[in-house]
Amino acid sequence: MGAGANPGQHPPEEVARGPGKVPIQLHVNGALYYLEIEPRRTLLDALRLDLHLTGTKRVCNMGQCGACTVLLDGKAIYSCLTLAIECEGCQILTIEGLSDGDNLDPIQRAFIEHDAFQCGFCTPGQIMAVRALLERSTNPPPEEIRRAVSGNLCRCGSYLRIFKAVETAARVYAEQGSGWRQGGNL
């Protein structure tokens, strides 16, 4: 795991940057990217528009739905409420980093097995929220599962199936021990 700065805590030598495009570096899914973006660009838009990682969805763009959830140093965050420039030095994990070709993460496999989605538009965000949960707790009780995805709206209403998928994925994670962490390209 990276030991980068938390959003909002700029290194002391940092001076104000922008307006206008400025060069930044982002670690996404284990790779380093050099970008030139405006400081006001959100992490969500940097991922989608600059890195063309469109798996992370834009739904409300104001931190109310969870569709844009990604992991920042292992913690689930709303990427629409985070500026990309704040994420320099952090490890970012998106839905694209969770699988390796057809080799899916146990969470992804469990979502398919339990039919834990319909339209799928909230699904990448749901899965990343679940990933953050399972990084801190491999045997979450039902209430913790509900709470972990309670910031992720599913308008199709497949919540009960999401809960079942998380239970299944948690079991697989627990069985695999710490080895599963490699699957996330971190």
Add this chain to the structure above:
Amino acid sequence: MTRLVRSKIEVEGRMYDHFAIVEGREPQRWQRDAELRIVGKGEPRIDGPDRVTGRAIYTYDVQLPGMLYARVLRSPHPHARIKRIDVSRAAALPGVRVVISHLNAPMIPWTNDTLLFDPVVRFAGDEVAAVAADDEYIAEDAIRLIDVDYDVQPFVVDGEEALHPEAPRVHPTGNLVGGQPKVYERGDVQRGFAEADVVVEDTFQTQAALHNCLEPHGAVALWEGDHLTIWESTQHVYGVREQLAQIFDLPLDKVRAICWYMGGGFGSKQYTGKWSVIAALLARQAQRPVHLMLNRREENLASGYRASTTQRLKLGAKHDGTLTAIDLVATSPIGAYGNHAKAIGMHAQVMYACPNVRTEIRGVFTNVGEARSFRGPGATEGAFPFESLMDVLAERLGMDPVEIRLKNYATTEPSSGQPYSAKHLDECLRKGAEMIGWTGKRKAIRIDGTKRRAIGMACQTWGGGGGPPAFAWVKLNQDGTAEVLLGGQDIGTGTKTVFAQIAAEELGIGLDQVVVNLGDSACGPYAPVSWGSMTVSSVGPAVRQAAADARDQLRELAAEFLNAPFDQVEIRDGGICVRGESQPRMRIGDLTGWIGPFTILGKGGRGPNEPCVAVRTFGAQFAEVEVDTATGEVTVLRMVTVHDIGRVVNPQGAANQAEGAIVQGIGYGLTEQRIIDLQTGIVLNPNLEDYLVPTALDVPAIEHAFVGDPDQHANNLGAKGIGEPALIPTAPAIANAIARALGIRFLSIPITRSKILDAIRAADSSRRAAL
């Protein structure tokens, strides 16, 4: 042989006449006891891996070389005339490529004798101007630099108020849609009430509800010369193509519409809106592709909603519960655009047997965005008052709610008098009552401190039988795998998987040997709108016929190749067999590979509906709730839903649909409502923070069952739809449970905490006054 057959189709309570072109022989109906390998099994979605990895490309995700991003300037006023627009500051912003408004846009006619960019704006959110720029941030900056002077006009946003003779007119023709109410009548309602032993009546209200599909409405437009390609988040790919061809005066083959993956529609994406036309206009002028997706606020102002209703409902019945008369007068404000109110009278007309029925529906124009269909449109709005008043009637008569519904059980379709193709609502009621423990729990209202528990129920009927026109092709690849091709769309309901199951079943191959390519008007034949819970029943039979056609072409070739009679050649588990032999002679791929560049292409079409038969779906739903009288909080503990939808092609997908419908129904019954400030005409909660859709913490245990008996008169699958049915009875079932728990009847939804607390306080004070 190609034949032309006339067929009737019911969609959302409206009847349509279609001519169906029927080619070839339609496959025999699958019998009740047919041994099916794949159809009827709960298969996981074949496009699951694409959806869970982020690989699936939704309209929002389309990115093209040179693509510009567009934003729309919207009116801040509910009614105004645009006096002046100055776009010079916006146009001068670096990165801005095109700015359009009514000053320079072509005069494109829109609904209700208005224009795409009209000098008059009729709701707070109406389109005023649009900008395409190199980046969305620049486009957003630019629309803030457009200066507009508005001549603000009087407005009306309340439906009842809009009908007042002095009310401001939304359109010059007046505020009553169509100039008169829509009246349905059978029998003699006055006589029916005269014959009644008991009459109950009340005025009910249902709220405006927002779809809030997670993928907003929007489009990406690309011009290549005079050829337009449009990606749109739509429930009707072919419809978008036709609409845009008409608007841009292009032949159909010059427009290609695409929707590969779709992030929810729920009725709001049945036809295109201004977004795709604006995207295409901007793209044509800029000579670059343009991406225009609505943001969440715009989505909640300008892309549709379930219209609110006020319903005066009156029921007359005999002492034994037999309904003698039904009278419904409903008003529904549909916004500034559109031409009809939804079928709010459907439930009153066809749910129960009653000889004397009158419904009068008044659609009203208001200075609000356009209402659109929302999952079970009309029926859902109509079910809450009707099913509530049925419980009131039962209580008055000392009858059980289930019993009074069975007492008025319709054995023929009450409106047309036609026989049903199939109906097992009685079994739904019996099974659902058993699952919830109806008889045991009915009398017991448990009181635990401030909490009270009770159960309630409601019934539902909906169409979902589908019909022509709908077509599909099935192609056999050289390696023996199959491809289903059609121009329909999977709006998230699992359509692809269901079609793959049907094709694999008919072809005699494994599910993993079938891919489904849909969502592109250039790669498959016509399919209808994904609406009315009828994609499986409209398009599914066409897929089956196409697969049967492909299989028979393969058998013909195999018969020649093997020198065996055609009727002795069978396809089993991907092998080509001769009847009576246990081992296949060859694999399908051996033959399709050998015939090489020739491709077998099977064609299928949806046959006509049987004449003089009513095809409908039915369901009974039960709710167990706990109400905290101290806080007004309602916790839905458990929902049970049982449906008769004919054969269930994919039980897992169907269950998911039923559960999702109930989750939406819980929102509709308890929390969701769009709020407009009457003083300013502004929507106060166009976001997901203040508009309360159910979250993971709000869902109860949901149990479901399907009768599963194939409807032998519906279509060659015996299957009907489930998308909408399960939502229709949810709010009334919950309302009836709350009424039972508190002894207080709520006449409006959503039944919010504040309504409950107010009602409890009012009941307490009247009780004290009585002492």
